Amino acid sequence: MDYFIVSLLNGLIYGLLLFMVSAGLTLVFGMMGILNFAHASFYMLGAYAAYALQPVIGFWWAVVVATVLVGGVGVVTERYFLRPVHKYGHAHELLLTFGLSFIIAELVKLFFGNYPVNYRVPQALSFSAFHVGPSAYPFYRLLIGLVAIAMFVLIYLLLTRTRVGIIVRAAIRRPAMAGALGHNVPVVFMAVFGVGAALAGLAGAIAGAFYTTSPNMAIELAVMMFVVVVIGGLGSLEGALLASLIIGLSTSFSVGVDVSLAQVLAYVGMGDWARGIGGLLTLKLSSLSGTIPYALMLLVLLIRPYGLMGAKE
């Protein structure tokens, strides 16, 4: 039972973290049609910015400033890089963000070196929240989860319940009409992109302290972000949340399952045959847990190519 509770919590919180990282990506794609390859780089920038600022202004302010800073980088990216190439189509935008991700990675290495840096959870926050059986549950993990939930609620309310949300949705759906009604559409685009980047920056600043802040952190998470967005449906915020939670929980629980296909087949009398073949059939599920999200993505692409909650086109 202890094991179940901790696995459940672990899965939920890892899922929420994934959501925090991929929310901006799906938002920008859903609204602007830009598949932002540099999104994971914004996540990394957030972590490094917070790491650099923490000794000067403290952890919390560092998180806030890092978020704003990365949002600013996003705004500049949209205004001066993406907007000029917008008229050439999405392929150009995609290539541009792809190139940008390389530049950011090299810049980070230039300033902070090739190796992981000592960005850590501040002493005041690294205590255990409660105990489940023998093991303690770190408070910081709960914090990550709470921030992610707050983020989801805020964005959701902003888009569906406020005037700003109406204008944003209008500008995205019918840019020409929104423009004719006197709204500044380019500014809306710029703001959306900036907010998307800021969300990634916030995720980086919070999660970078708990996991590792290294020049490779962007690449490591980038693939998973796209998996989340594809499973959830491109552009769907709720879909991203659902997909993140599914991935988090499935990876968390599968680690505890030491069952191989051969053992399952043994119930129908084919165990020896399966063990004879070996390979995939004798591999334990627990050692495959990191691969499950990709299998899930494959399944979704086969059955529901538009994702769990994506709009059917």
Added chain:
Amino acid sequence: MSIHVVVKPLVLCAALSMVGMTTQAEPLKIAIVETLSGPQASTGLMFRDATRYAINKINDEGGWNGEPIKLLEYDSQGTPAGAAEKLKAAIADGAQMVVQGASSAIAGQLSEDIRKYDIRNPGKEVLYLNVGAEAMELTGSKCHFHAFRFAGNSDNSVKALVDAMKAANVLGTKVYSMNQNYSWGADMQAAIHREAEQGGYEVVGEMLHDVNKIQDFSPYVQKIAASGAQTVITGNWSNDLLLLMKSAKASGLNVRFATTFLDQPGNLANAGHVALGAYVVHPFDAEANDSAGAAFSEDFKSKVGHYPVYVEPQTVFGLEMVGQALKAVEPEDGKLNINKLALAIEDTTLNTPVGEWRMRADDHQILLPMVVSEVTTEAKFKVDDTDMGFQPVQLLSGAEAEAPVQDTCKMKRPA
């Protein structure tokens, strides 16, 4: 006049051939094929720095055949295919030895390519100097006469760790095996099982997990906690090691970590005091053998800019050993006979600051002393600008750390 027309080119030819005779023979060329760019470049660059340092040292002592050795550098960009491509370029550029270490996958490719090349081009053989790839098969089923490994492997790393930690009474009787799911991790897991009897422990759990894909190790830590293990032996490196240790600490899990790659730069800085009390096995520790280690460390620092860590010492020692063997090989028409060099390396013993290095002729695995160290704040040489460093617990000689030759190695020696 017509005579003049004939004579002039003749004189020119003679003059040119004179020039040819007076110039020295081509310098000996050694190539390093490493990952020098991209996300995995940090380790490749360390191999390169150490190789440069070692070659410069050999050249300061006179090089070979009165000429400094020339080092050629190639960027494999982190893939076996890239490395294979660069190997062709290196051979075309006249390299007679190839240095590499950062990945067992690339090592496998290079070693096989060189084996085939050497069969097809007798008299023009190329030597493969493996300074870091630790997969067992490289001195097992894939061993061959023209490949040398100047690095430890899973078998002797685990043996050294277990022996030293048992002697220090910190091993416990319940061990968890946590490794990455590829050749290296599988080798480690096998070695951990093999040492169980000798080390007097029981393997209470084993796990092979995906490599560098996992952000969240807490489910794994949960599993370790459930097993009741006292020590976790892991061959994990980079993020997979850091995240595992941090996650264990955050859950308040009270286990000791026995590692093979904790001395990778940046690890202690990132892990912070979580790393205190963890053990690492490595081929060199500046503190391990009094002043000898310190002298080497200071000299390395004065030339490269930092103390030698991680894979750098073994790379330096390995190439020094080649340099020493070169002294015993006479040039033939100004050229180096690679087969003779290979035989000379088998006969060379090198005195490193931590003890004697000797090449085992049966499988070309180096027999090297291993140092088992603990992460403490008392260590003399601090790491990564932290207050922590690696304090030697035990120095095992090459013979003590030796693991037996694998049955799978069937080496064909030149007639």
